[in-house]
Amino acid sequence: MKDTMRFVARATSRMAHVSLWAAGLGLISMTALIAAQVVWRYVLNDSIVWTEPASVMIMGWFIFLGAAVGIREGYHLSFDVILYMIPQKAKLVLHSISDLTVAGFGVGMIWFGWQLAEKTASNKLPSLGISGAFDFVPIVVGGFLVFIFSVERVARRAAGLGTARFGDDPVED
Amino acid sequence: MELYVLFGTFVFLLLIGTPVAFCLGVSSFATIAYLGLPPVVVFQRLNSGVSVFALMAIPFFIFAGDLMVRGDIARRLVALAGAFVGHLRGGLGQVNVLSSVMFGGVSGSAAADASAVGGLMVPQMVERGYEPEYAVNITVVSSIIALLLPPSHNMIIYSIAAGGRISIADLFTAGIIPGFLLALVLMITAWWVAKRKGYPVQPFQGYRMIGTLFMSAAPGLILVAIIFGGVRSGIFTASESSNIAVVYALLVTFFVYRSLSWNDFVQATFAAVRTTAMVLMVIGCAASFGWLLAYTKVPASMVDLLKGLSDNPIVILLLLNLVLLMLGTFMDMSPLIVITTPIFLPVAMAFGVDPVHFGVILILNLGIGLCTPPVGAVLFVGCAVGRIPVWDAVRTIWPFYGAAFAVLLLVTYIPALSLWLPSLFR
Amino acid sequence: EVTLRSSDTHPDGYPTVAAVNAMGDMIKERSGDRLCIEVFHSAQLGEEKDTIEQTQFGVIDMNRVSLGPFNNIIEETQIPSLPYIFRSVEHMHKVMDGPVGQQILDAFSDHDLVGLAFYDGGSRSFYNSEKPINSMADLAGMKFRVMQSDMFVDMVSALGANATPMPYGEVYSSIQTGVIDGAENNWPSYDSSGHFEVAKYYTLDQHLIVPEVLVMSKSSFDKLSAEDQALVRQAAKDSVPIMRDLWQAREKESEARVREAGVEIVTDIDKTPFIEAMVPVYEKYVTSDTLKQMVADIQATK
Ligand code: NA
Ligand code: NA
Numbered sequence: 006m007k008d009t010m011r012f013v014a015r016a017t018s019r020m021a022h023v024s025l026w027a028a029g030l031g032l033i034s035m036t037a038l039i040a041a042q043v044v045w046r047y048v049l050n051d052s053i054v055w056t057e058p059a060s061v062m063i064m065g066w067f068i069f070l071g072a073a074v075g076i077r078e079g080y081h082l083s084f085d086v087i088l089y090m091i092p093q094k095a096k097l098v099l100h101s102i103s104d105l106t107v108a109g110f111g112v113g114m115i116w117f118g119w120q121l122a123e124k125t126a127s128n129k130l131p132s133l134g135i136s137g138a139f140d141f142v143p144i145v146v147g148g149f150l151v152f153i154f155s156v157e158r159v160a161r162r163a164a165g166l167g168t169a170r171f172g173d174d175p176v177e178d
Numbered sequence: 179m180e181l182y183v184l185f186g187t188f189v190f191l192l193l194i195g196t197p198v199a200f201c202l203g204v205s206s207f208a209t210i211a212y213l214g215l216p217p218v219v220v221f222q223r224l225n226s227g228v229s230v231f232a233l234m235a236i237p238f239f240i241f242a243g244d245l246m247v248r249g250d251i252a253r254r255l256v257a258l259a260g261a262f263v264g265h266l267r268g269g270l271g272q273v274n275v276l277s278s279v280m281f282g283g284v285s286g287s288a289a290a291d292a293s294a295v296g297g298l299m300v301p302q303m304v305e306r307g308y309e310p311e312y313a314v315n316i317t318v319v320s321s322i323i324a325l326l327l328p329p330s331h332n333m334i335i336y337s338i339a340a341g342g343r344i345s346i347a348d349l350f351t352a353g354i355i356p357g358f359l360l361a362l363v364l365m366i367t368a369w370w371v372a373k374r375k376g377y378p379v380q381p382f383q384g385y386r387m388i389g390t391l392f393m394s395a396a397p398g399l400i401l402v403a404i405i406f407g408g409v410r411s412g413i414f415t416a417s418e419s420s421n422i423a424v425v426y427a428l429l430v431t432f433f434v435y436r437s438l439s440w441n442d443f444v445q446a447t448f449a450a451v452r453t454t455a456m457v458l459m460v461i462g463c464a465a466s467f468g469w470l471l472a473y474t475k476v477p478a479s480m481v482d483l484l485k486g487l488s489d490n491p492i493v494i495l496l497l498l499n500l501v502l503l504m505l506g507t508f509m510d511m512s513p514l515i516v517i518t519t520p521i522f523l524p525v526a527m528a529f530g531v532d533p534v535h536f537g538v539i540l541i542l543n544l545g546i547g548l549c550t551p552p553v554g555a556v557l558f559v560g561c562a563v564g565r566i567p568v569w570d571a572v573r574t575i576w577p578f579y580g581a582a583f584a585v586l587l588l589v590t591y592i593p594a595l596s597l598w599l600p601s602l603f604r
Numbered sequence: 605e606v607t608l609r610s611s612d613t614h615p616d617g618y619p620t621v622a623a624v625n626a627m628g629d630m631i632k633e634r635s636g637d638r639l640c641i642e643v644f645h646s647a648q649l650g651e652e653k654d655t656i657e658q659t660q661f662g663v664i665d666m667n668r669v670s671l672g673p674f675n676n677i678i679e680e681t682q683i684p685s686l687p688y689i690f691r692s693v694e695h696m697h698k699v700m701d702g703p704v705g706q707q708i709l710d711a712f713s714d715h716d717l718v719g720l721a722f723y724d725g726g727s728r729s730f731y732n733s734e735k736p737i738n739s740m741a742d743l744a745g746m747k748f749r750v751m752q753s754d755m756f757v758d759m760v761s762a763l764g765a766n767a768t769p770m771p772y773g774e775v776y777s778s779i780q781t782g783v784i785d786g787a788e789n790n791w792p793s794y795d796s797s798g799h800f801e802v803a804k805y806y807t808l809d810q811h812l813i814v815p816e817v818l819v820m821s822k823s824s825f826d827k828l829s830a831e832d833q834a835l836v837r838q839a840a841k842d843s844v845p846i847m848r849d850l851w852q853a854r855e856k857e858s859e860a861r862v863r864e865a866g867v868e869i870v871t872d873i874d875k876t877p878f879i880e881a882m883v884p885v886y887e888k889y890v891t892s893d894t895l896k897q898m899v900a901d902i903q904a905t906k
Binding site for chain 2: 036087102
């Protein structure tokens with residue numbers, strides 16, 4: 006079981022890494038787009054109309070990717086005061102309930118994100134000219150990763166391996 | 179009944195240690211299901227809650243802050259602060275506050291301030307015989323200064339939440355005097371606590387040293403002028419100024435200081451992504467939560483409740499502050515701004531409070547909430563950099579809470595502290 | 605008893621909010637307290653794009669929205685959003701009360717919505733902080749904030765100015781500091797946003813006279829009995845004259861306040877060159893035969 010989970014961790018670690026890089030590139034390109042918007046308007050006296058919606062869309066990508074990676078690396082804010090006071094065994098049970106709840110939310114992000122994408126697929130996004138469904142792709146992809154990474158945490162715990170919490174270093178094995 | 183489902187699920191998940199964002203999201207989901215409405219609205223609110231252009235200031239200011247930490251800008255600011263006030267009683271406590279003033283002048287994030295100043299100061303302070311709790315306490319509470327001094331993306335969030343009629347430039351200007359006032363009061367408190375505990379004093383480094391350190395920190399300080407001047411002269415908007423901060427921090431650290439390696443740059447980017455994703459996920463899920471509050475008419479009942487309690491503006495403001503402080507202890511800042519502004523601003527305005535003034539009260543109040551358990555992002559960051567349990571920090575933080583609360587009362591009841599400076603620019 | 609939840613982005617007391625409240629009083633009385641309406645004003649439930657989706661999914665029952673967000677969803681709604689399509693507010697009323705208006709209302713039914721009625725949205729004109737605009741030449745190179753809509757961007761470009769999409773909340777300080785030169789809106793918004801304090805030149809070119817629409821969720825509508833459906837439709841129609849009166853009063857009030865503040869207003873302007881400049885915009889957006897026929901019908905309406 007432990008070996009299986011270590012093997013799984015190599016795959017999910019790769020997924021997390023790719024997501025983080027994609028999110029980082031998103032942040033850099035947002036920086037470039039808005040800087041260009043300022044330069045074009047102030048220096049060239051001409052306005053680019055698509056930088057704003059484009060960077061808002063990129064922001065959606067990096068938030069949902071980053072939030073998903075945060076589950077694996079355990080960097081989401083949580084409130085652990087009660088957890089300090091109860092026995093280790095009970096703590097692990099509560100952690101697993103919590104992770105399964107988050108996994109369920111991930112499923113919701115996929116399911117309902119998809120519904121929204123379907124409903125808006127025939128709309129056209131202003132200034133970008135692409136389908137309205139693109140608005141909801143990040144939440145669907147992010148939901149998928151949220152689900153995978155949460156389930157991984159439960160499985161690791163079942164196998165007796167550690168999972169990261171806020172303030173800990175990320176688990177890498 | 180639906181409010182019991184909403185708050186019951188939220189509190190239950192919070193207590194078992196579910197990340198705050200998901201506590202908000204899942205409790206909204208449960209309530210929507212209970213009401214028999216299509217759950218799709220939860221995810222729609224989540225998605226549109228984070229698809230707001232003005233929110234982009236958050237990743238940018240956080241990114242700029244990370245670049246300044248890794249690219250040596252923050253360290254030089256702290257060194258300069260040390261030369262100014264390091265020789266006072268409890269000197270490093272004072273340095274900590276002054277560093278927050280300097281760093282806060284270029285960043286709007288209390289969490290970034292706590293990690294930047296705390297990361298540099300706490301180890302030094304512990305090494306020189308200060309208790310880690312004291313070091314963390316002063317780091318945490320003084321980082322509220324970063325929220326008040328411009329630039330402050332939380333002021334932008336407030337302006338947006340208020341429907342956009344409030345000038346962001348006015349809000350930026352309004353926070354300056356309260357920010358310095360808070361710094362002053364905290365320095366006095368730090369001095370008083372340090373004296374009681376008998377903390378050591380450092381020798382004065384001399385005026386020549388101040389000059390040298392000033393020159394070395396100057397590029398960081400110039401950012402303040404660039405951001406403020408750029409917004410005031412119409413080169414960029416207030417939310418675009420966050421982007422300029424990133425570009426400027428990159429230019430200074432890559433080309434002037436040559437202190438930012440490729441690896442530093444990658445790590446700063448990842449750090450910004452992590453922090454921002456966490457914060458904005460909370461804001462997105464809070465949008466669902468806030469939607470349910472509106473749907474179940476919580477704001478309207480709140481206004482009626484407060485109006486029924488008193489018709490005296492002094493009492494109402496005190497009540498508003500107490501309610502906000504209470505909310506602030508269990509929720510994070512940006513979602514609270516988004517949720518409470520539409521509820522409380524109309525009440526405050528009905529009692530003759532200027533919206534710019536109310537913005538400063540709100541930011542300071544919720545800033546204090548960032549330092550209080552159970553959900554205090556800045557407190558968590560401070561404890562993480564100081565490597566002490568949250569409980570240890572909270573046991574000894576009271577003098578600093580007291581100081582911050584005193585400033586909150588002053589800012590609340592003396593509108594001129596907030597409104598005089600912006601009036602000069604009109 | 606059934607409560608219909610209705611969304612509006614405007615504050616309490618605004619003509620649109622007051623009209624839907626008046627409609628609520630009507631159906632409450634006519635149904636013998638069986639039906640009522642609760643208006644969630646001030647965008648409490650979200651911005652227009654979001655509340656439209658919520659209405660489509662049946663999360664909320666009714667929605668008062670502008671036509672802009674529908675332009676990329678329902679092509680018929682583009683027609684009344686075309687620049688200079690209506691000669692005057694009276695012309696717009698005639699068209700929207702007639703067959704073209706009904707045609708647009710019917711188009712909502714393919715999108716899980718029921719179109720109930722059109723409300724007034726006023727006429728939008730340009731204001732700026734630089735100079736009075738008397739001709740197209742005055743507009744050349746100026747930066748105007750517009751809503752994030754392709755048609756409005758194209759309209760401003762066709763007039764020779766720079767369209768600068770920007771969140772509404774940043775417009776005031778952006779005009780004040782000079783990031784942009786101006787924006788465009790109707791009397792009440794020009795007044796309530798305070799933009800007249802910083803942009804003191806208002807030119808009544810009335811480039812957009814776009815009505816707003818009251819829609820209902822199809823799933824909520826289908827839950828009502830045939831009798832109640834008729835009752836809702838009739839009450840919506842009956843709320844229109846109330847709304848128009850409220851709107852006119854509001855417009856007068858705002859105009860008086862703005863004039864009082866010493867704003868320079870250009871009223872007599874030759875619109876012909878402005879209208880001629882719109883030919884490429886019409887070519888781009890009026891594509892299908894249905895749309896061309898609608899434009900022809902509107903122009904033929906006297
Ligand atoms: Na700041
Ligand atoms: Na808190």
